[in-house]
Amino acid sequence: MSSYITEGFFKLQQYQFQIHLGGIIDLLSHHLYSGPHVFIRELMQNGVDAIQARKQIEEEHQGRMDIQVVDARDDLPPTLVFEDNGIGLTEEEVHRFLATIGESSKRNELAVRRGDFIGQFGIGLLSCFMVADEILMITRSAREAGHPAVEWRGKSDGTYEVRLMETDVSPGTRVYLRARKGMEAYFTKDQVGKLVRHFGDLLSTPIYLSHGDWTERINDRRPPWERVYVSSEEERRSYLEYGNDLFGQHFIDYIPLRSEAGGVVGAAYVLSQATSPKVKSHHRVYLKGMLLSDQVENLLPDWAVFVRCVVNAEHLRPVASREGFYENEELEATRTVLGETLRAYLIRLAERAPHRLQDIIQLHHMAICSLAAHDEECFRVFGDFITFETTMGRMTLGDCRKRYDTIRYASSVDEFRQIAQVAASQNLCILNAGYVYNRELLSMLEQVEPDLQVEQVDAANLTHHLEDLTLEEREKAFLLLRTADLTLQPYRTASDIKKFEPTTLPTIYTSNEQANFARQARLTKELADDTWGGILNAFENEYASSQYAQLCFNFKNRLIQRLMKIQDRTVLKRVVEMLYVQALLMGHHPLSDKEMALLNQGLLQMIDAVLGQEGDFE
């Protein structure tokens, strides 16, 4: 019997997990953190947290961090020293917190509930191994007065040494890092200064950077929402200057942000350059004063494409990489509050400075329309402010809704052009929904306002709104209409006569979608080969019987009045043909070969007639 089996069971053996530090460092550097430079953030953050912990036992404690850059000399590589006067560690804590990966002193229940600390995962210090082979920490606890200072030396091979020190040092912690070969670029004064400023410019704990005899406080500028102002102009200037410096671009306006959810405070800046519907805004977000990322996307609702924010959050939860926030209820509540703040700003602007609002919408028109067309919330925010070309001039959708019970629209730009003149003179407001997103916006309008009538109008049903002739007047037009019907029959166009404004317009050519389709099929057939010609024939025949376009004469027009007096059918026919071609051109309809021939003949005959008259004078 095997020695592993005792009383019918396999003997249970217990083992300890082993950690391969090299593998963990590789994971951090290549898959979690965005680059080796984050070690500076992690060290600053540990200093700030340690100061915060010390303040919990000594309320009046004045925290301070010092970062020193020591250049390479003799055989020694450049070195960085990070010093804080925070809580420090005892020997027992050093073993527990520094030497155990994933262990953190900041994860006790009270600290988490109160959200005291930035760190929480117990891995940040390992990021130092991305740039150095060894971390040397000298620390002394402020909690236990008699406890000696401790020296801890952690190595990237996974071993560490601890030594109690005899020298007297004040409570706090000092971390020494020597650049690994190839990592010297992260240890220069300029690079360290840039990164410390980048990550820590909002920290309230003073941070000093020194290099040789030179020392400078890095974070002495407070953000605009923490300053006190004597006038609103001064406040405005301060906010805009700050945004300009931070993002290196000019902004039209700013919106102060504050949300209890997430403990967020900051500002949204209104972009002065057009945004693409596909590009989301990237926001600069700090967590307890430490920069989390300047690429955060999920802080605001998707529709807030016209702003870029800078905010500090006290209670949102960072992901382990510290470069974004967890999608949780608190973040959602924060997003709702910030969205409402932006919406309130837009509404205020609509009341007090509608032109400024129009400027914003105009600038970000495509992005706003694309979102409003598919997102009900966005439509509710912006819908009323979106402008449409209408037969009564440019108008916002809000104005259209206020003035008319029915919103009428033409579905293509050409259709709109055909009817614009006539509709305007009839005081009919028709929206041009021929541009991208316009139809979707109107569908969204119907969805959001089910009581509102939204109706598509085409040139054909527009003529129903035109004034009819009396019987007597119809008689006068009889010959013209009969000749026109016969003349235009080959072009599948019927004729009619109505009274309409403007009187300068002799005709309108109207057709609906099916008639247009049949017409398009005829035009294509002229260019297509036999196989396609056969298919298109079938289409054309199907539509031909029912779908006629219409040339509607204007009884009020002087030329038409004269035409009704002409009895010579040949002359009538020619003029009708010319009016037909002219109406097509006015409506931007491409001409078929036959119609082009009509135009040419007509022009030549007119030239001939004019020359003939001149000849008569000779």
Ligand SMILES: Nc1ncnc2c1ncn2[C@@H]1O[C@H](COP(=O)(O)OP(=O)(O)OP(=O)(O)O)[C@@H](O)[C@H]1O
């Ligand atoms: N400057 C310091 N002063 C006092 N304690 C420190 C200092 N730096 C590190 N520590 C201790 O070492 C522990 C581990 O630090 P580390 O940076 O790895 O993780 P963390 O800060 O707890 O969490 P995170 O991984 O989220 O940064 C800390 O929880 C803290 O107890």
